[in-house]
Amino acid sequence: MMSEQRLQRASSWTRRRDEKEGRMQAVMRWMSGPVLPTDKTVEALEALVVAEDRIVLEGDNQKQADFLSRSLAKVNPKKIHDLHLIISSISRPEHLTIFELGIAKKVDFAFAGPQSLRVAQLLEDGVLEIGAIHTYVELYARLLVDLIPNVVLVCAEQADQEGNLFTGPNTEDTPVIVEAAAFHNAIVIVQVNKIVDTLPRVDIPGSWVDIVVEADNPYAVEPLFTRDPRHITDLQILTGMMVIRGIYERHQVQSLNHGIGFDTAAIELLLPTYGEALGLRGKICKHFALNPHPTLIPAIESGWVESVHSFGSEVGMDEYIRARPDIFFTGRDGSLRSNRVLCQLAGQYAVDAFIGATLQMDGDANSSTVTTGRLAGFGGAPNMGHDPHGRRHSSPAWLDLKTNADPTLPGRKLVVQTLETFAKGGEPAFVETLDAVEVGKKAGMPIAPIMIYGQDVSHVVTEEGIAYLYRTEGIEERRRALAAVAGISPVGLKAKANETAELRRRGIVAFPEDIGVQRLQATRSLLAARSMEDLVAWSGGLYQPPAKFRSW
């Protein structure tokens, strides 16, 4: 039987390596070691990429290999067509231009915020096919399993003549993309801002890299995690106070991830004032997994924060981080070391709580940031916004969410969603059916693009109060608890006064007065910083906000 089976084995076991060697031969005449001259980039891509290849393009919610994406948009579509593009975030116009030109056909991605309308349109026009929409880490995971790439296009700050890379403070996705490619005979092409003799530190070894090319301009990067305290509203401050008292203090939340948004910025700015007055410093909010939010500066300076591990960096925070190595993860050169895979791991498995704002929620507490006509995707939130059933260590907060004394049942991670009952423009945020359901149907998705599933949410906080969903028994009680804090939205109108009173009595719903939060105290004077200038002052001048945030 054995010999019969053996006949069927592949004729070669080195196809990927041979293919790579063949392609690399075609560009050797331009190369000096691993260095490709900038003006040969388009020609080199035409030699290194082959039609129908699977390509990873580094483009996440912050940094972008934009020189390489612009170069890819210039290749001859007759030669290179029907590529399968894998990209964390469809963020730049040329990410979609390559589909319009026929260079690429299929895309697997995680997020498409700025380009989400155009993605939906191109999909409808049949110009683009979607493999699937992922969270960041599951997209990386598939690079090792069933989405193994042929060529990857990434970016770094600097390279040396041996191809060693300095990725700088914004490491983000680069290490995992390069590792997946370098060790399975894909071609690794890196745009760098500068080729230098000596790197500040080595982040990725040259033996993992095939080609480095100096870009025409430094790679693009956006200050996505900066929230100007000027725009924080009294309602957000009220919500923040409820979170601090009714959730962080109550469950002793010591380690956490804060999503992007003004709700969490408000919480960060309330710690040194409201939190301090409650005597909570050293008891809650000690360890963070998040990008270096400028609004966290006052809490750091006040001694609240013991450590911050980051997915990426934030524009303007470099000098502040450099001066605070006890708090941030930094290299020998003094600059930040971030790493999206590892920070997502921390945010999934090591923290007590995830908290994020959402735009729309249905009566079962399913939520989504997808709204009509937009295919925005997921990013990283679902990975942190669920209870990881593979967790086995306990913490006070995790154990506090255990509602059953049975020793064969585990504790639970806090997954907190905040939203105002009505969005700007008077649209209710609580709805009968999420827009995501219709969007998913129209896009031909096998299931609707839900950001956070209701079953994974432990707490919902609105300006009305907190629903402690983890304490509810059965779907009907969960719906009633949610309705109790949903105001006069369609979901909220289903609440009955006597049921809500009973839920408050049982501690399943809390209004501000139930947890000692005074609505009248919720004003901007309670914020530790009320402007960008205040944040700069708190940092002792080390934080340098980007121009668009400077109004003084």
Place this chain on the structure above:
Amino acid sequence: MMSEQRLQRASSWTRRRDEKEGRMQAVMRWMSGPVLPTDKTVEALEALVVAEDRIVLEGDNQKQADFLSRSLAKVNPKKIHDLHLIISSISRPEHLTIFELGIAKKVDFAFAGPQSLRVAQLLEDGVLEIGAIHTYVELYARLLVDLIPNVVLVCAEQADQEGNLFTGPNTEDTPVIVEAAAFHNAIVIVQVNKIVDTLPRVDIPGSWVDIVVEADNPYAVEPLFTRDPRHITDLQILTGMMVIRGIYERHQVQSLNHGIGFDTAAIELLLPTYGEALGLRGKICKHFALNPHPTLIPAIESGWVESVHSFGSEVGMDEYIRARPDIFFTGRDGSLRSNRVLCQLAGQYAVDAFIGATLQMDGDANSSTVTTGRLAGFGGAPNMGHDPHGRRHSSPAWLDLKTNADPTLPGRKLVVQTLETFAKGGEPAFVETLDAVEVGKKAGMPIAPIMIYGQDVSHVVTEEGIAYLYRTEGIEERRRALAAVAGISPVGLKAKANETAELRRRGIVAFPEDIGVQRLQATRSLLAARSMEDLVAWSGGLYQPPAKFRSW
């Protein structure tokens, strides 16, 4: 208010860096660049480690920084005591000797297979305190959050004079431990088998490493993933046939993780024979996340397997892997690149199915490998043996487990547990209460050490049949389905013939005959390899089994 708060800020923000510089100064007289002479190791540890430090010692289920652990056991306990040890796997005698000597006091770990009896004993004697027992990845995640180390002790194959490391085929935990330490001013000490002029490839840059020391002997490594086909029983073959027909074929499982064990070894050896006869090649089992199991060789050689990403390597498989770069992840030097964090990510998020054998299961399908008196821990199984709620992409298998048409409900990962209804020695494997409950209580654990929770299990397979637990509605029906395949164990005796017949009719339980599996065909002649010699022959002589597996 701002100035008032600022008074409370820390007096220094560089304590960790200053502390590290101070300690490093004390060993400078012995150093040549990053190289420490072997005979100065114990003295250096006494200078670099301080009482009550948090120390990570690389020791997982395979490779061991055993020169460093033996050296740590020789330091003066009057000087260095009450260390907090963080270790993936408590595997070697000296890992516990350091507790007996008072050098260490507290431990956070993931697995303690070989030393599990002694761990339980030392805990009872008050010699050792347990922080928590983790899965591998959550332990690493905490290195970035609330278990930030002071010193880490790891191992690699080779280093050069600049401290660059070649970790070789067994990369495993090294990169994440070093990254967590190097970027938060902990001291990184690496034992290497050899210091050389030029490395085969660089796996970890020298700028992440403080000290390299040539060990007295190459680091210890165990062939943990080798199963001699000679010991595969007919019952295991029957179970394997049921898995192939009733689970892999039925749900179109294309990507998966196989646990260690003879059950999964049997499946691997049935693919080229039984699977081939069913015409399943190219349809199932194409992508694996697992260590290079020797029993996978016949499936690879028969063209079943497209890719394998690995946590670590396996003794004796190096030359075979080197010759199959299309299948395995290999570096420019040709040897395997493994990475436990990334493979666990693949096994959690990118695969259709996890399948593993267990020793004991209760009537609710909770299972554990913990048995009386032993604190074995978890390792990596729980991370892969649950449905990750952060997954958003679909696959045919994942969608096939969706039992409700509601578009706001997701699909589900397959989590398959296999066990024989009675273990060797006639002990029932299905029990009223897991031994883990009593062990957890005795060890003072806040919850019982459950390996895989019943709520996370989609399928249970015994020699009696398959329980499709994901299709059951409610806990009572789940219990009945499980009882139907639990034979004459205490759990199985609760089954009622009429209920079982109804469950079979509804496709919630399947006996072999229900899925076309012929019991009489389940004999060893169906295995593609029936001995280690057969595996070597399949590999064309490239696989070189360790001596203890060579009987010819």
